[in-house]
Amino acid sequence: MGQVAVLFRVMPQGVETDLNEVAKGVRAALPSGVTVRGMQAKDIAFGLRSLLIAVVMNDTGGILESTERALAQVPHVESVEVMEEGLL
Numbered sequence: 140m141g142q143v144a145v146l147f148r149v150m151p152q153g154v155e156t157d158l159n160e161v162a163k164g165v166r167a168a169l170p171s172g173v174t175v176r177g178m179q180a181k182d183i184a185f186g187l188r189s190l191l192i193a194v195v196m197n198d199t200g201g202i203l204e205s206t207e208r209a210l211a212q213v214p215h216v217e218s219v220e221v222m223e224e225g226l227l
Contacts, residue, residue, distance in 0.1 A: 140197055140198055144176070146222040154185070157215075165192060165210060168213050169210075170205055170209055174194060203224070
């Protein structure tokens with residue numbers, strides 16, 4: 140069993156959303172076995188910013204989908220998108 144690196148883009152509900160609070164919620168929501176390798180806020184447009192989250196996880200069935208669902212349940216998150224995925 141290998142490991143997979145995944146880059147998620149988490150979009151907040153609006154420009155007034157505190158990305159630091161979203162980041163705290165993301166760390167708490169991640170399933171067991173998923174490790175955060177980095178987080179970065181990225182400007183989108185008109186004051187809206189997204190949160191890019193790089194994680195590493197074991198290559199097991201369903202872990203990517205369960206991680207995506209967990210991130211979508213974080214308060215003040217509008218959407219979650221897998222930007223990149225690759226084997227390590």
